[in-house]
Amino acid sequence: MERETFLRDRLLPIGTVLLALVALWYVFAVILNAPFERDTAARAGETITFSEILPKTMAQERPVLPAPHQVFAELWDTTVNKAITSKRSLVYHAWITLSATLLGFAMGAVLGILLAIGIVHNRAMDRSLMPWVIASQTIPILAIAPMIIVVLNAVGISGLMPKALISTYLSFFPVVVGMVKGLRSPEQIQLDLMHTYNASPAQTFRKLRWPASMPYLFTSLKVAVAISLVGAIVGELPTGAVAGLGARLLAGSYYGQTVQIWAALFMAAGVAALLVAAVGVAHGLVLKRMGARA
Amino acid sequence: MNAMSDIKPATAVVSAAGLGLTFETADGPVNALTGVDLTVGKGDFVSFIGPSGCGKTTFLRVIADLEKPTAGTITVNGMTPEEARKRRAYGYVFQAAALYPWRTIEKNIALPLEIMGHTKAEQKARVERTLDLVNLAGFGKKYPWQLSGGMQQRASIARALAFDADLLLMDEPFGALDEIVRDHLNEQLLKLWARTNKTICFVTHSIPEAVYLSTRIVVMSPRPGRVTDVIESTLPKERPLGIRETPEFLEIAHRVREGLRAGHSYEEHV
Numbered sequence: 105m106e107r108e109t110f111l112r113d114r115l116l117p118i119g120t121v122l123l124a125l126v127a128l129w130y131v132f133a134v135i136l137n138a139p140f141e142r143d144t145a146a147r148a149g150e151t152i153t154f155s156e157i158l159p160k161t162m163a164q165e166r167p168v169l170p171a172p173h174q175v176f177a178e179l180w181d182t183t184v185n186k187a188i189t190s191k192r193s194l195v196y197h198a199w200i201t202l203s204a205t206l207l208g209f210a211m212g213a214v215l216g217i218l219l220a221i222g223i224v225h226n227r228a229m230d231r232s233l234m235p236w237v238i239a240s241q242t243i244p245i246l247a248i249a250p251m252i253i254v255v256l257n258a259v260g261i262s263g264l265m266p267k268a269l270i271s272t273y274l275s276f277f278p279v280v281v282g283m284v285k286g287l288r289s290p291e292q293i294q295l296d297l298m299h300t301y302n303a304s305p306a307q308t309f310r311k312l313r314w315p316a317s318m319p320y321l322f323t324s325l326k327v328a329v330a331i332s333l334v335g336a337i338v339g340e341l342p343t344g345a346v347a348g349l350g351a352r353l354l355a356g357s358y359y360g361q362t363v364q365i366w367a368a369l370f371m372a373a374g375v376a377a378l379l380v381a382a383v384g385v386a387h388g389l390v391l392k393r394m395g396a397r398a
Numbered sequence: 399m400n401a402m403s404d405i406k407p408a409t410a411v412v413s414a415a416g417l418g419l420t421f422e423t424a425d426g427p428v429n430a431l432t433g434v435d436l437t438v439g440k441g442d443f444v445s446f447i448g449p450s451g452c453g454k455t456t457f458l459r460v461i462a463d464l465e466k467p468t469a470g471t472i473t474v475n476g477m478t479p480e481e482a483r484k485r486r487a488y489g490y491v492f493q494a495a496a497l498y499p500w501r502t503i504e505k506n507i508a509l510p511l512e513i514m515g516h517t518k519a520e521q522k523a524r525v526e527r528t529l530d531l532v533n534l535a536g537f538g539k540k541y542p543w544q545l546s547g548g549m550q551q552r553a554s555i556a557r558a559l560a561f562d563a564d565l566l567l568m569d570e571p572f573g574a575l576d577e578i579v580r581d582h583l584n585e586q587l588l589k590l591w592a593r594t595n596k597t598i599c600f601v602t603h604s605i606p607e608a609v610y611l612s613t614r615i616v617v618m619s620p621r622p623g624r625v626t627d628v629i630e631s632t633l634p635k636e637r638p639l640g641i642r643e644t645p646e647f648l649e650i651a652h653r654v655r656e657g658l659r660a661g662h663s664y665e666e667h668v
Contacts, residue, residue, distance in 0.1 A: 293496045296464055300490045301513045302483055311509065315500045394500035395541040 129172050136168040137161035170363045178367040191347065194371050200348040201336050202375055204264050208271020209332035209379075213325060215272060216279025223280070224287040224313070225305065234284075241277050245270065245335065250342040267339035267348075274335040275328035279321070286320025287313045318394065322387035329379040337372060349375075411475060411565055411597045412438040412461055418469030419456055429622030430456040434470070436616065436625060440564075443591055443598045445608035446616045447654060448661070453623025454601045454616075458567050461599065462490050474565070486514060488565040489558030493573055495550035497542040497557075504529065504538030507557045514561055528556040531590060548579040552586075559594070566598045572607070584610055585639055592635065605658075609633075609651045610642055617654060619661025627657035 134157075141160045145152035162171040170178075179194065186193035219237065222229040249270050256266040290312050298308045340350025349372050356365035417434040420427045431453040438444050446454035459465040460472060463479035474482035482488065489510075497506045504525045511521045529535050532552040542550055551571055558566060572580045584607060591598055602608050608615050609631065617627040631650055633641060641647055 291496070293492050293494055294498065297490070297492070297496055298513075299464060300462055300483065300488070301510045302486060303513045307513050311512070312498070315498070318500075395502065395543075397541075397543055 126172055129169075130162075133167065133169045133171040134158060134161045137164055140164065140168070166360045166362055168362065170366050174363050175366045175370060178363045179370060182367060183371075194352070194367060197347055197349050197352050197368070198371050198375055201333070201340065201350065201372070204267035204336040204339065204348070205271055205329075205332045205375075205379070207264060208268035208335055209275050209329050211268060212272040212275030212328055212332060213279050216276040216324070216328070217283055217321075219276070219280045220283030220287055221309070223284050225309075237277065237280050240273070245274060245338055248273070249335075249338050253339065253342050267336050270339040271332040271335035275332040278324040278327040278331070282320045282324030282327075283317055286317025286324075289320065290316045315394065318390055319387075322383060322390065326380050326383045326387075329383050330376050333372065333376050333379060409440055410437050410473075411440050411442070412436070412472070412599065414457075414460075414470065414472040416470035417457075417460065417467050417472050419453070419460060419465060420468045431460070431467070432469075432622040432624050434625055436628070438597060438599060438614075440597055441595055442614055443600065443612050444614045444616060445600045445602055445612040446618060447602055447605065447608045448618030448658065449603065449620055451620035451623065452618040452661075453620070454618050455569050456623065457618075458569050458599060458601050462488060462567055464490075486510075486561055487563055488567050489561065489563045491551075491555050491558045491566070491568040491571045493570045495542070495547075495554040497550055497553060499542055501541075502538065503534065503540050503542065503545070503553045506542070506553060507538075507560050510557060510561045516561075524560050524562075528560045531559060531593070532556045533586065546579075548575050548583060551575065552583065555587075555590075559590075564596055566596050568598060568600045570601050570603065573603070580604075580607070581639060587611065588637055605651050605654050606642060609647060609654060610637065610639075615650070615654055617657035617661065619658070624661075626661040627653075629653050629657065 138157050138161050141157045141164075142152060161167070162174065164170075167174070182192060182194035186195075188195040188199075190196060219229075219233065223233055224230070252270055252273070253266045256262065256269070287309075294312055294316075295308070298312055303311070336348070337350040337353070340348040341354055349368050352368035352371075353365055356362065356368060414434050414436045417431060417436075418429070419431040420429050434453075434457060446457060448454050456465060460467050461474055461479060463483040472479060475485075475487050477485070477487075497503070498509065501509065507525045507528055508521045511524060516524070525538065526535075529538055532555050534549060534552055534556060537545065537549065537553075542553070545553065555568075555571065558568075572583050575583070587598075588611060600608075600611060602611075613631050615629040615631065616625055617629065618624065619626045629650065632646060633650070
């Protein structure tokens, strides 16, 4: 019974969409890669039929759009077949990016929570800070990332930290916005109750505002962790592409290694999915501890 | 406590004179309360009854220092409401149970005890005692959503009783419950009152509830919010539910209804 509903409610719809996407991908791989095969044949003075083109479009070394199986072969090759310490291992590069992501995410979450606490408890901060928090996100990260890298390099900070800071810059925002809303989510009646007990602001925070904000916190963290990864990848682009998923993307585009780009892309998507899922699991555990109905 | 010397004799728990409260709103001032003179004695069960807008809840909130009066004086246990609140002189039961959903029932009842700094052992003992008092023994480990509305409201009464304040302020605590549950809780509340000897101020808009529970019924009227009649109940302290069919009960209920009518409460009420 349980299995049946899982099959019908989850696997079937998701699987159908996935199959359709893969099919569509193959169609476009053929369409986009075919001109190269025709040109090659024309230069050699040969005529080439469609049935001859078809297999070739899926086996090019630098296709415009690599076929799915090429991407997954590359993924398999660079994860399973390489030692994870090797610079050719995608796991190695993913870990470089992941470490910057996690550090930036942690700093962004802490910064976001602290700012939200300040904004909720202090009128001056409420009035003065929020516009700046919002303004900070109107600057394109692609524009500001190289500056952060260059400036930090000039004061002797390089490596993990600059990338993490770019992640922080992106990820603190949803946490501030979500937590301000979350910390203000208790109803008046619940706040009045604290007032009748003559509770201190610290007690009201610890026993009411903080627990009440948990659903908001985790929703924000899901967004924050995903954009932390974006921040870390963007942070890797201007560093001269030494290591990390961003470096793989950049190197791939330098040398026209489209298969490598797509493999890195899928790796990034996979890491992001894992991170969001991890936050989701943490959310579930916390809610369970807080007595949410099953 | 060295400020005890200026406290008046403890017979009057709440004492208001010329009390008024005007809310400043965008549409101009609203007179929520005007010229309220009232004394609630120790051990009294006083009900405040009247249509919405008569200021009964506002008066309760002034006692609780949740609103500041703009005219007149009021003392709670001989102190200002703020001092009384800071000494945790009263327990407040709101219209909704307002239990914290992430806390179990026993944790909810322990909330004021945690804030007031009782020891773990003391908390446990008091939680058990008050759970017993409201007939919720055995439900301590449940979360609020696992309980019915009536049980939730009983838990919120237990929470207000847990720290042993002598004054209990109840703002339409049973207003959202059906009549059968309400009858049952009224009966239990009277027993609890008899057992604990607390002073209770009880806001309601139900005439039978007010008459059944109270030693004194304060009839209020809106625009501006004021007291129109104070009725002393002649019913005995021992009150089975059946007392509500006796002529004496109906006589008092009639007086309350007359009082409400005199205050024009029925007319403008849409």
